[in-house]
Amino acid sequence: MVGSVLLERMHAEDDFAGIEPVFFSTSQAGQAAPDVGHGASTLLDANDPAAFAGLDVVLTCQGGSWTKAMYPAIRASGWRGHWIDAASALRMADDAVIVLDPLNRAAIDAAYRAGTTTWAGGNCTVSLMLLGLGALFQAGWVEWMTSMTYQAASGAGAKNMRELVAQMRTVGDEAASLLDDPATAALTLDRQVSASLRGTTLPTAHFGAPLAGSVLPWIDSLMPDGATREEWKGHVEANKILGLSPEVPVDGVCVRVGAMRSHAQAVTVKLTRDVPLDEIEARIAQSTPWTSVVANDKAASLAELTPVAVSGTLNIPVGRLRKLRMGPEFLTAFTVGDQLLWGAAEPLRRMLRIVREHAGA
Numbered sequence: 001m002v003g004s005v006l007l008e009r010m011h012a013e014d015d016f017a018g019i020e021p022v023f024f025s026t027s028q029a030g031q032a033a034p035d036v037g038h039g040a041s042t043l044l045d046a047n048d049p050a051a052f053a054g055l056d057v058v059l060t061c062q063g064g065s066w067t068k069a070m071y072p073a074i075r076a077s078g079w080r081g082h083w084i085d086a087a088s089a090l091r092m093a094d095d096a097v098i099v100l101d102p103l104n105r106a107a108i109d110a111a112y113r114a115g116t117t118t119w120a121g122g123n124c125t126v127s128l129m130l131l132g133l134g135a136l137f138q139a140g141w142v143e144w145m146t147s148m149t150y151q152a153a154s155g156a157g158a159k160n161m162r163e164l165v166a167q168m169r170t171v172g173d174e175a176a177s178l179l180d181d182p183a184t185a186a187l188t189l190d191r192q193v194s195a196s197l198r199g200t201t202l203p204t205a206h207f208g209a210p211l212a213g214s215v216l217p218w219i220d221s222l223m224p225d226g227a228t229r230e231e232w233k234g235h236v237e238a239n240k241i242l243g244l245s246p247e248v249p250v251d252g253v254c255v256r257v258g259a260m261r262s263h264a265q266a267v268t269v270k271l272t273r274d275v276p277l278d279e280i281e282a283r284i285a286q287s288t289p290w291t292s293v294v295a296n297d298k299a300a301s302l303a304e305l306t307p308v309a310v311s312g313t314l315n316i317p318v319g320r321l322r323k324l325r326m327g328p329e330f331l332t333a334f335t336v337g338d339q340l341l342w343g344a345a346e347p348l349r350r351m352l353r354i355v356r357e358h359a360g361a
Contacts (some may be wrong), residue, residue: 001158002086003061006345008055015349019356022055026066046070049077051084053279056359057082059352061345064089064162084119084351086344091120098241099351102288103134106350107243112358119351122241124343125149125254125263130238131342132335133267135287136280137242143270143329147234150266151219152259153211153306155339160206161260161265167203167212168258171196208258216256219328236257246329262307263343266320274328277321284318290342294319301334310336314346 010016016036021032024046033041044051046066052074054056060067064087071083071090083090090096097111098104108119121127129147136142144154153164174196178184196202208214220229232253235250252267267289285293294304294317303309305319316337337343 001154001161002344005063005340006349007036008061009341010349011036014350015328015352018309023038024051026062045154049073052079052081053077055079055081057084057352057355059084059348060336061086063087067129079199080117082117082119082355084121084247084348084355086121086124088120088349090118090232091117091122091233092240093120096120098237099347099354100127100130100241101281101347101350101354102290103138104241104243105131105354108354109295109358112354119355121347121351123230123237123345124155124339125151125230125265126234126237126241127347128263128316128337128339129234129265129267129335130241131285131288131291131316131337133269133333134242135283135291136269136271137238137244137248141269141271141280141284142248143272144249144251145270146268147250148266149152149230149252149254150257150259150264151254152257152261152263152339153220154261155263156206156256157345159347163203163206164211164258164260167210170202171212176203211256211258213258215258217253219256221256227251228254259307261311261338261340262336264334266334267332268324269331269333271329271331277323277331280331284321288316291316291318293317293321296320296322303343305334305336311338312341313338316342 011169012120021036021038023043025043026046029043029045031043034042058081067085067087067089091098095116096352098118099108100122101108104232121137153161171193175192176252178189178192193213197213202210205212207216219229223229223232231254234252238250281293294300294318301319317337318333318335320332320334322332324332336351
């Protein structure tokens with residue numbers, strides 16, 4: 001999914017102009033490579049370290065398992081180019097920078113000048129949260145933050161997206177006759193839907209449980225402190241991307257929901273002081289060209305602050321902004337963004353541009 005979106009964005013932004021792209025595959029070496037306007041070519045073997053010799057940049061969306069196996073092998077072969085990776089495998093390495101240039105371009109430039117050649121895209125929910133609310137961290141206004149996520153099926157991959165639709169179809173098909181009868185009682189319809197979700201006809205091979213008509217309060221593996229790895233990333237990656245010292249605690253619960261694409265999250269922020277709400281809104285609205293503040297009313301929230309509204313766009317709306325009953329230093333917000341764009345592909349293609357700028361290409 002990320003690779004497909006990345007190719008679309010690179011085409012749209014004319015990123016293939018002035019470069020000589022070579023394509024690799026772990027399973028289809030020798031077959032035709034994507035045609036990006038440079039003539040016909042074939043896929044090279046991504047499992048052969050020697051095949052990468054001579055390349056200036058490797059940009060990969062292959063996944064963490066491939067990175068863990070091939071990154072050290074390719075580096076050991078003597079390759080010294082720039083590695084740009086969507087996977088989480090290298091994010092926390094001391095010699096890697098997590099790239100989110102609208103917020104950490106200065107750190108990226110400094111690292112490049114210092115000789116860094118390993119660049120990692122951040123966790124999708126972390127990147128989206130920071131594009132929405134990173135300006136509050138940069139202003140020194142955040143004492144701590146919790147984020148409760150609503151993560152779409154797209155975050156788990158193409159097979160999971162298909163499984164969600166298949167689950168919805170199963171539920172709809174099995175309830176069709178009841179739904180077509182206006183006299184059907186709501187409880188009767190509910191019992192049928194529950195039977196479908198708990199029955200044996202619903203496909204669950206990829207999610208491991210029904211997602212349609214439900215939520216899954218578990219993403220990734222268990223960490224020693226009881227958090228999942230997805231939740232752990234919120235703290236370590238946010239602090240690394242922004243270079244915060246001392247670290248600002250970031251924690252929460254990551255939940256998979258039945259949206260197809262685009263992740264949303266509700267956050268609670270403990271401010272370091274009572275910052276007026278209009279100052280907060282202005283700081284957020286001015287933070288990046290893609291970030292906007294949505295009025296805290298029903299019509300604007302339903303029209304602009306949903307996965308449906310942002311999917312396929314680079315927009316990062318932030319809404320439901322208000323102070324909480326706990327006191328004037330407590331703020332809540334809701335934000336959403338396309339997990340496959342700013343959450344994955346977009347920082348990678350922009351990092352390729354940055355490498356080319358530094359190289360004078």
